Amino acid sequence: MKWLNILGLLGVISGSAFAEGISVKAADPARNCQNCHAQIKSRLHFSDGSSQTLQVDETQLNDSIHGGRLGCSDCHQEKWGNTHPSVESRSVRDFSIKQSETCKRCHFAHYTRQVDGIHFKLLNQGRTDAPTCVDCHGAHDVKDPKNPRVVMNRKCGACHKEVMKTYENSIHGKGLVEANQDHPLCIDCHGAHKIEKSDEMNFRVSVHLVCGKCHGDAERMKKYNLNPNVLSTYLDDFHGMSNQFYQTQGKDGAQAKKYFATCTDCHGAHDVQSLRNKDSAGQVRKKVIKTCVSCHKTGKDWLADAWLSHQKPTRETAHWVWGVKKFYSFLIPLIMAGLLLHILLHLWKLRSNRSKGKQK
Amino acid sequence: MKNLSKTSKIPKIIELEDGTTLIERFSSVRRFEHWFAVIIFLFLATTGLPQKYYTTEWAAELLRWFGGLDQLRGAHRLFGLFFCTHLVIHLLNIVLEVMRDHIRMTLFPTRKDLSDMVQTISYYLGHREKQPIYPKFDYRQKFEYLAIVLCSIVMAVSGLVLFFPIELMQVMSGEVILVAREMHSSQAVLALLLIIIWHLYGAQLSPEVFPGNASIVHGYMTKQELARKHGAEYERLFGPLDGQSVPRQARESSHEKKEGV
Known part of the structure; x- marks a missing residue:
């Protein structure tokens, strides 16, 4: 009897997605859906002409991270009775977008983060090609996005093809091996859910923290024999200090208006290259000057000397800065110690004078 | 109340009706x-x-x-x-x-200031019976003024370098900016500590002046105070101090002729 019903509904589904509810009889709820959807051949047709297969690969479902944890109706939550409700979407894409809404029932924190992201904003503006949950994570084949991490990069690359090409030729992209957890993926810099528009100030003010996440980590930098002081030396510099302030005020809603140099201005973003054994000091200097004058239009080549290439000033690299620093580090304590000693002697004398006066 | 001073090198000296003499500081x-x-x-x-x-x-x-x-x-x-x-x-x-x-360059350091300092410290340590006789500004005050002026010059110059770095870079190396930044930053701390530790103690917190030396408010110092703290200036204006460091009445009357010259 059950099989007869199924055979009957196959014909209805292939007719139109807007058909009246399809009657389904359930005997074994756990196996119900698979009874039909494991081998169903027909497709769900939408009014814009697109269609969606109704077949669900059971092994794929079981291999997914939800396998054994979630049942079909956890995501396909339409009110189930004896009939399938009608699908009120105009296209497959519409259907996917709507269906993505179901993820937030469990993954609410991720959902709220992506609401602040650029992809969600685009979706709201009617850009239906902007990705939603299932586009990056998959639907029936959801995998653990952290294992292997590199898979997520391919998802970004599916749309951002040009950027991906540039990235793959960069030092970060070239060294990307699945086993290496240190190389940054798209989401490490841009975030996964709350992806900000990268040409906006609130992204710019935090670029140094994005890079600093790895390049400020001494332990990790040691592994690759890289300078661990790049973040601290940047922050000690005028631009870095300003950046820090702009970031603080950005949290209070006062967005920075002035432009300031950050990591990507000199090193590039997707095309970041290693500076090791590649360019001579002169070439690097030329690059620095180029970056300087892109903002300080009237600046001369000397501007490059105002930047110590992420090195702390030493006697050899910047003897004047080093000397002045040393000078004050001796002078200030010396003067203060002298003055305090003088004050203490004075107080001591006043006290002994007073006690002498009392004796008299 | 009558004003006794005639030339600008002699400060205003005011005699109040109650007999107090005030000297403009x-x-x-x-x-x-x-x-x-x-x-x-x-x-x-x-x-x-x-x-x-x-x-x-x-x-x-x-x-x-x-x-x-x-x-x-x-x-x-x-x-x-x-x-x-x-x-x-x-x-x-x-x-x-x-x-x-x-x-007069009353804040200009002289050799006497050095000996004043040595003598004062040896007085503090109990090796001398009396403090030296200080001029209008003692060595502590001269030190402070000069230190603050020097700090101000460093702060002003380095501050201007940081205000117009690109303009300056037309003629100078970029390292000047870094040096100026370092100087501006450290000198500021030095100046602040000088004011907090040395000036506030000398002018306000020291038990001898607490709760504050009011001469910077109204501009005057009493004759007694001048004799006690700045004996040399007293002697310049009123003639020699007696051994008690307190002016005698006779000397007070004799100085009027001197001031009138």
Whole structure:
């Protein structure tokens, strides 16, 4: 009897997605859906002409991270009775977008983060090609996005093809091996859910923290024999200090208006290259000057000397800065110690004078 | 009340009806300069220190208060310009007045200041019975004035370098900016500590002057106080001190002739 019903509904589904509810009889709820959807051949047709297969690969479902944890109706939550409700979407894409809404029932924190992201904003503006949950994570084949991490990069690359090409030729992209957890993926810099528009100030003010996440980590930098002081030396510099302030005020809603140099201005973003054994000091200097004058239009080549290439000033690299620093580090304590000693002697004398006066 | 002074090198001396004699220590111009500098200094410190200690919570709080970095920095630079202007006027005024022989260089360090210092310390240590006789400004005050003037010059010059780095870079190496930044930052701390530790102690917190030396408010010092603290200046104006460091009545009457010359 059950099989007869199924055979009957196959014909209805292939007719139109807007058909009246399809009657389904359930005997074994756990196996119900698979009874039909494991081998169903027909497709769900939408009014814009697109269609969606109704077949669900059971092994794929079981291999997914939800396998054994979630049942079909956890995501396909339409009110189930004896009939399938009608699908009120105009296209497959519409259907996917709507269906993505179901993820937030469990993954609410991720959902709220992506609401602040650029992809969600685009979706709201009617850009239906902007990705939603299932586009990056998959639907029936959801995998653990952290294992292997590199898979997520391919998802970004599916749309951002040009950027991906540039990235793959960069030092970060070239060294990307699945086993290496240190190389940054798209989401490490841009975030996964709350992806900000990268040409906006609130992204710019935090670029140094994005890079600093790895390049400020001494332990990790040691592994690759890289300078661990790049973040601290940047922050000690005028631009870095300003950046820090702009970031603080950005949290209070006062967005920075002035432009300031950050990591990507000199090193590039997707095309970041290693500076090791590649360019001579002169070439690097030329690059620095180029970056300087892109903002300080009237600046001369000397501007490059105002930047110590992420090195702390030493006697050899910047003897004047080093000397002045040393000078004050001796002078200030010396003067203060002298003055305090003088004050203490004075107080001591006043006290002994007073006690002498009392004796008299 | 009668004014006894005739020339500018002799300060105003006022005799009150109750017999107190007051000697002018700071002219109204100098008092104005002092309080003007106080306001500018405090404002510059308030807007400058958060830029040095930019990672602290109080720096963020001040930033919020000013409405952002551009406002904070703008205010700092504006007041920095006031400060520089005052510094230039003050120094020019001193130079011109000294050249015209209108004022004495009472804050200029001399060899006597060095011996005063040695003698004072040995008095503190109990090796001497009495303190030396100090001039109008003792070595502690001279040190402070000169230190602050020197700090001001360093702050003004380095501050201007940081105000116009690109313009300066047309003629100088970029390392000048880094040196100026280092100097501006450290010298500020030195100046602040000098004021907090040395000036506040000398002018307010020391038990001898607590709760404060009011001469910077009204400009005058009593004759007794002058005799006690700045004996050499007393002697210049009123003739020799007696052994008690307290002026005798006879000398007080005799000086009037002298002042009148």
